[in-house]
Amino acid sequence: xxxxxxxLEDLEDIPGTTVFTAARSRQAYHLHKFCMSLxxxxxxxxxxxDERAYLDxxxxxxxxxxxxxxxxxxxxxxxxxxxxxxxxxxxTDGWSAQRAVGSMTDMTPDEYAAMMRAGGRPPxxxxxxxxxx
Amino acid sequence: MxxxxxxxxxxxxxxxxxxxxxxxxxxxxxxxxxxxxxxAKEWIKGEMPDVVILVYNDxxxxxxxxxxxxxxxxxxxxxxxxxxxxxxxxxPTVYGHTELAAHLAEQLxxxxxxxxxxxxxxxDHGLTVPLSLLFGQPEQWPVRVIPLAIxxxxxxxxxxxxxxQLGAAIRDAVAAFPEDLKVQVWGTGGMSHQxxxxxxxxxxxxxxVSFLDKLTDQTDELRKITRLDFLREAGSEGIELIMWLVMRxxxxxxxxxxxxxYHVPASNTAVGHIVLKPRx
Numbered sequence: 001x002x003x004x005x006x007x008l009e010d011l012e013d014i015p016g017t018t019v020f021t022a023a024r025s026r027q028a029y030h031l032h033k034f035c036m037s038l039x040x041x042x043x044x045x046x047x048x049x050d051e052r053a054y055l056d057x058x059x060x061x062x063x064x065x066x067x068x069x070x071x072x073x074x075x076x077x078x079x080x081x082x083x084x085x086x087x088x089x090x091x092t093d094g095w096s097a098q099r100a101v102g103s104m105t106d107m108t109p110d111e112y113a114a115m116m117r118a119g120g121r122p123p124x125x126x127x128x129x130x131x132x133x
Numbered sequence: 134m135x136x137x138x139x140x141x142x143x144x145x146x147x148x149x150x151x152x153x154x155x156x157x158x159x160x161x162x163x164x165x166x167x168x169x170x171x172x173a174k175e176w177i178k179g180e181m182p183d184v185v186i187l188v189y190n191d192x193x194x195x196x197x198x199x200x201x202x203x204x205x206x207x208x209x210x211x212x213x214x215x216x217x218x219x220x221x222x223x224x225p226t227v228y229g230h231t232e233l234a235a236h237l238a239e240q241l242x243x244x245x246x247x248x249x250x251x252x253x254x255x256x257d258h259g260l261t262v263p264l265s266l267l268f269g270q271p272e273q274w275p276v277r278v279i280p281l282a283i284x285x286x287x288x289x290x291x292x293x294x295x296x297x298q299l300g301a302a303i304r305d306a307v308a309a310f311p312e313d314l315k316v317q318v319w320g321t322g323g324m325s326h327q328x329x330x331x332x333x334x335x336x337x338x339x340x341x342v343s344f345l346d347k348l349t350d351q352t353d354e355l356r357k358i359t360r361l362d363f364l365r366e367a368g369s370e371g372i373e374l375i376m377w378l379v380m381r382x383x384x385x386x387x388x389x390x391x392x393x394x395y396h397v398p399a400s401n402t403a404v405g406h407i408v409l410k411p412r413x
Contacts, residue, residue, distance in 0.1 A: 006361045010361055011288070011361065011364065014332070014364050014365060014369075015331070016330040016331035016332030016333075017327070017329065017330050017332050017364065017369050018330055018369075019364070019369070020286060020287055020288060021288045022287060022288070025287050029198070032193070032198055033198070035193070036193065036198060038218050039194070039216045039217065039218060040216070041216070041220070073329075074330065074331070082286060082287075083370075084192040084193040085193045085197075085198075087217070087218065088217065088218040089218070090218075091217060091219045094219070096148065096400070097147060097328070097400055097401065098401055101328045101329070101333045101334070101401050102333065102334070104329060104330050104331060104333050105331055105334065106331065112333075112334060115334055116334055116336075116398040116400070116401060117398065119338070119397050119398075120325075120336025120397055120401075120403065121327075121334040121335045122335075122336075122337075123335055123337045123340075123366060126332055126335065127365040127366070128365065
């Protein structure tokens, strides 16, 4: 066996963090096709005019479609999504990246913005689920 | 002969681009960020390169879907700013340097870096925000740019040491190019930040400042940082710092730090910026 620098299972040991693996990338391929379609103004308009009908053009799972309608970014990441794709959706909504990202925390937009202004979230206690450090 | 004359690293936060495009640079929130770039904006006027090899990551704008290249070299005559969901940034078209790009495409593959060659791609904020930070809002960019996009999105991303080796190979390839060109290598992205999940907003100034401190002459330590280390210490998007190592390695063994800047926050991100010059 080849040596690895660390066990790959440790990638799942980061609190509140999902690593975008090849398997997740495949799971979200059609979700991400939808996200990237929003790089076109006509598509954005079509989506805004009838979100559900527009989503039905894509071979996404029903759970993925519902999470898009709900703008539930944590759920979208759970369903394979990656933030670099998902911000195409929040940009289409006119949200700032900070609002989209902050929506995945337990804070209000104002609370999240205040935390960032105060220096961000310290890593203490958030490095490892196992080691609680 | 062509030569690498300097290296610049900077964060490439999209909100920084929006602040420039919307005329908000003097607002209370943004003024300290832009003040940190005044030195380099003046300095580069006297050190203007002919070509910038700009190491960045595509944020699911031109890649990362139907194809997932680890290292992708921009090989077109021109690259248009990408529409990332609210219209393209109002910045000039980026013009490439196809002769040097062709040379790099050959030399780097011969040196066993199996590049993907991009004959057509749009460039997103990862590439255009650094240009805006250094050159402001010109009618045309004053330099040719060879984009070099590195996968930092889909695991596995290339190791820090692999990025270092790529930078070293770029240095050799530039030195073997017959035309007399001044080339800068820019590494972009970072510093600590996390854009997903309940842990979003993570910032680690100790890690970031240590990274800046070691970039001049303790680079062996930086080359050992694993993806797991980046995740634990610098947030899920802190991995972008591997692109700084391409820049650093392209400068050779000894460098002088000319300038640095560190500021928290810009949007979700710790902003880092450093200017390095090779020493003989």
